[in-house]
Amino acid sequence: MDAKPVATRYCLTVACASRRGIVAAIAGYLADAGCNITASAQFDDPQTGRFFMRVSFVPETGATLEQLEKGFAHIAGKLGTDFQFRDESRKMKLVVMVSRFGHCLNDLLYRWRIGALPVDIVAVVSNHMDYQKLVVNHDIAFHCIKVTADNKPEAEARIMAVVEETGAELIVLARYMQILSDALCKKMSGRIINIHHSFLPSFKG
Numbered sequence: 001m002d003a004k005p006v007a008t009r010y011c012l013t014v015a016c017a018s019r020r021g022i023v024a025a026i027a028g029y030l031a032d033a034g035c036n037i038t039a040s041a042q043f044d045d046p047q048t049g050r051f052f053m054r055v056s057f058v059p060e061t062g063a064t065l066e067q068l069e070k071g072f073a074h075i076a077g078k079l080g081t082d083f084q085f086r087d088e089s090r091k092m093k094l095v096v097m098v099s100r101f102g103h104c105l106n107d108l109l110y111r112w113r114i115g116a117l118p119v120d121i122v123a124v125v126s127n128h129m130d131y132q133k134l135v136v137n138h139d140i141a142f143h144c145i146k147v148t149a150d151n152k153p154e155a156e157a158r159i160m161a162v163v164e165e166t167g168a169e170l171i172v173l174a175r176y177m178q179i180l181s182d183a184l185c186k187k188m189s190g191r192i193i194n195i196h197h198s199f200l201p202s203f204k205g
Contacts, residue, residue, distance in 0.1 A: 009038070009088040010065060011056045012072075015190070016081035018044050018051040026055060029075055033068060034061030056088065091120040095168040097159075097176035098126050104174035104195045105131060109138055122166040125159055127178060141166075147178050156184045163188075 014026065023042065030037060039056040059068070065085050076083050098105045105124070111117035124135040125143045135142040143162050147155040163171065173180075173194040185192065 007058045011088050012085050014053045014081050014083045016051055018049050025075055030057055033063050035059050093122045093168045094119045095171050096124045096174050098174045099177040100128050100130055101175045102131055123162050
C-alpha cells in the first residue's frame with residue numbers, strides 16, 4: 001500500500017496593534033481561500049497594546065504562498081498588520097549562542113539531531129571555548145567571540161557577520177550570559193529567542 005503523501009503545510013504570523021476582529025478576519029480569510037487551520041496561537045500584550053498570532057494551516061484547494069500573500073495584503077492594510085506566510089517544510093536557519101552552561105545547547109542539539117526540532121542549526125557562537133568540540137562533532141561551525149566592556153561593539157559586529165554569512169533567520173540565546181546591546185536587539189527585532197534560566201528580576205536578560 002502506497003504511503004499517503006504529506007500535505008503541504010503553511011503558517012501565517014501576524015503582529016499589529018490590538019483591536020477587535022483580528023482573529024475573525026484572519027480565520028475568515030483562510031477559510032475563504034480554501035485553507036484548513038490545524039493550529040493557532042495568539043498573544044495580546046496589554047503593556048504595549050500589541051497583538052501577535054501564529055496560524056498553521058493546510059491549503060486544501062492548492063493555494064500557493066504567493067496567492068495567499070497577495071490576497072491577504074488588503075486585509076493586512078485594513079488591520080495595520082505586519083505579516084509573513086511561510087512553508088513549514090522549509091527549515092529555518094538558526095544561530096545558537098551559549099556561554100558556559102551547556103544544558104540548553106545540549107537539548108537543542110539533541111532535538112535537532114533526532115528531527116524533533118525542524119530547524120537548520122548553521123552556527124554556534126560562544127564567548128568561551130567550552131563547547132567547541134561538542135559543536136564541531138555535530139558538523140556545525142563554532143565561533144568563539146570574546147566579549148568585554150571594551151570590545152562589545154566589535155564583538156557584536158562579528159556576531160552579526162556570522163548571522164549574515166550563514167543566512168540565519170533566528171538567534172537563540174541558550175544561556176548566553178551577556179546582555180545584548182540595544183543596537184543589536186533593534187537590528188534583530190523579532191528574530192531573537194532567549195531561553196532564560198530564571199524569572200527572577202535580578203537576572204537581567
